[in-house]
Amino acid sequence: MHMWSKTVCPILQNVAKTSSIRTYVKGEPTGPQLKTEIPGPISRKLHAELNAIQPSDAVQFFADYNKSLGNYIVDVDGNIILDTYNQIASIPIGYNHPSLLKVFQNEDNLKALVNRPALGVFPGDYWPKKLRNVLLSVAPRLPNVTTMMCGSCSNENAYKAMFIAYRRHQRGENVDFTDLEKESCVSNKPPGAPDLSLLSFHGAFHGRTLGALATTHSKAIHKLDVPSFDWPIAPFPQYKYPLEENQRENEAEDKKCLAAVEDLIQTYNKKGKPVAGIVIEPIQSEGGDNEASPEFFQQLQKIAKKYGASYLIDEVQTGCGATGKFWAHEHFNLESPPDIVTFSKKMLTGGYYHSIDMRPNQPYRIFNTWMGDPGKIALLEACLETIKNENLLDNVIKVGDKLKKGLLRLEAEFPEKINSTRGRGTFLAVNAATPALRDSIIAKMKQKGVLMGGCGDQSLRLRPSLIFQERHADVFLERFRQILNEH
Numbered sequence: 213m214h215m216w217s218k219t220v221c222p223i224l225q226n227v228a229k230t231s232s233i234r235t236y237v238k239g240e241p242t243g244p245q246l247k248t249e250i251p252g253p254i255s256r257k258l259h260a261e262l263n264a265i266q267p268s269d270a271v272q273f274f275a276d277y278n279k280s281l282g283n284y285i286v287d288v289d290g291n292i293i294l295d296t297y298n299q300i301a302s303i304p305i306g307y308n309h310p311s312l313l314k315v316f317q318n319e320d321n322l323k324a325l326v327n328r329p330a331l332g333v334f335p336g337d338y339w340p341k342k343l344r345n346v347l348l349s350v351a352p353r354l355p356n357v358t359t360m361m362c363g364s365c366s367n368e369n370a371y372k373a374m375f376i377a378y379r380r381h382q383r384g385e386n387v388d389f390t391d392l393e394k395e396s397c398v399s400n401k402p403p404g405a406p407d408l409s410l411l412s413f414h415g416a417f418h419g420r421t422l423g424a425l426a427t428t429h430s431k432a433i434h435k436l437d438v439p440s441f442d443w444p445i446a447p448f449p450q451y452k453y454p455l456e457e458n459q460r461e462n463e464a465e466d467k468k469c470l471a472a473v474e475d476l477i478q479t480y481n482k483k484g485k486p487v488a489g490i491v492i493e494p495i496q497s498e499g500g501d502n503e504a505s506p507e508f509f510q511q512l513q514k515i516a517k518k519y520g521a522s523y524l525i526d527e528v529q530t531g532c533g534a535t536g537k538f539w540a541h542e543h544f545n546l547e548s549p550p551d552i553v554t555f556s557k558k559m560l561t562g563g564y565y566h567s568i569d570m571r572p573n574q575p576y577r578i579f580n581t582w583m584g585d586p587g588k589i590a591l592l593e594a595c596l597e598t599i600k601n602e603n604l605l606d607n608v609i610k611v612g613d614k615l616k617k618g619l620l621r622l623e624a625e626f627p628e629k630i631n632s633t634r635g636r637g638t639f640l641a642v643n644a645a646t647p648a649l650r651d652s653i654i655a656k657m658k659q660k661g662v663l664m665g666g667c668g669d670q671s672l673r674l675r676p677s678l679i680f681q682e683r684h685a686d687v688f689l690e691r692f693r694q695i696l697n698e699h
């Protein structure tokens with residue numbers, strides 16, 4: 213087939229086995245340093261100003277992005293905070309990385325940024341080469357890539373590609389649309405707008421736009437008041453930890469969930485809402501860092517194939533190295549690539565990799581004004597070079613190991629306060645005993661100069677950038693221990 217299908221992530225292949233002890237970003241602060249409580253007076257003043265313009269209740273503090281550097285975010289009150297959360301898991305190589313700051317000093321990159329094209333109709337001469345050299349250089353065994361703006365719209369358009377492919381398979385490859393299809397679709401009616409469905413999982417998060425939201429099931433606040441589809445929602449495995457000690461129960465959990473998937477597909481096929489695709493995260497992130505085994509993902513792929521449903525793996529949060537492999541689903545050894553892999557966040561541009569089968573036969577079916585942004589590809593190019601040159605996946609594996617061992621030690625020391633340490637690479641989480649304790653730990657860690665994230669009802673999650681080093685892990689673990697002691 214295509215030359216790219218053989219290239220399993222060249223970044224991984226080129227990693228030299230050396231590690232470095234210097235900081236990856238020169239001049240990075242040596243530790244957190246607090247001047248005020250957080251938010252401090254300047255943050256509070258700006259908050260009042262912003263709140264008069266737009267609802268801003270979720271704002272935690274205002275950042276000084278001139279001063280933030282490497283793993284440290286600096287706020288407008290001069291507080292230096294170790295960031296293990298990184299703008300909701302979306303900063304790949306820390307703040308103000310010199311390789312990224314240089315990107316727009318290059319005139320070609322600057323002009324690609326300034327003259328932002330409608331990529332679907334007037335791409336620049338550089339575009340095929342950039343896609344090949346940048347995005348396809350890390351493709352997860354899929355030959356095509358379509359760029360988009362964000363995670364939600366990547367999923368949204370990928371869902372459309374799955375429906376379009378499903379109907380093409382039903383209709384026959386080169387069969388034209390009927391007049392009735394063309395008339396009925398414009399009024400949202402079948403057969404042109406067919407009653408198809410996608411299967412997703414309880415606890416999933418795939419975005420907040422209308423289609424993506426129909427497959428998001430993590431929190432009520434995301435969904436209240438918004439109409440949605442009657443689509444099948446399957447149980448996602450809920451494991452007992454430590455995994456090594458609960459193998460039999462967890463395998464039974466896999467089987468139970470897979471049986472439910474098959475039941476649901478049959479039910480929805482029968483009731484006239486055939487399942488055109490299955491969408492799943494490699495680790496359910498917003499839903500609480502819920503993991504499922506490689507076998508679960510392998511079996512799920514088999515079920516998808518059996519029922520002619522396509523298989524979408526949403527790597528918006530897990531992609532770009534944080535699990536120790538460039539794509540988290542590489543941990544699963546799937547017998548063949550998924551049909552679609554969506555990405556955004558640390559990839560800096562949104563988009564999706566896809567099989568040839570997921571290409572619509574007609575133009576303008578997956579389309580919008582911008583279809584991505586060449587400026588973001590220029591940044592991603594520099595970012596991928598840095599990941600490769602600095603062996604950052606090796607760093608993630610090494611630091612992740614230290615962090616996980618540290619969390620397990622703390623779990624043993626404070627078993628009544630935290631449990632269920634889990635994850636891969638530096639993509640790690642631990643549960644607090646109660647939701648209130650989780651919230652309190654995050655609040656107190658911030659006042660100690662460490663920014664953390666929560667997910668699910670009572671999980672604490674780590675989402676450091678790929679340049680998080682052992683020294684940063686030490687700062688985090690030491691302060692986490694102090695806070696656990698204080699509770």
Ligand code: PSZ
Pocket residue numbers: 300362363364365367417418419420493497498526527528529530556557
């Ligand atoms: O509250 C929110 O809207 C949040 S907090 C974290 C996210 C969204 N993550 C975004 C996300 C994701 O984690 C997965 C697995 N898939 C899709 C999305 C949507 O991406 P964006 O936010 O770029 O639209």
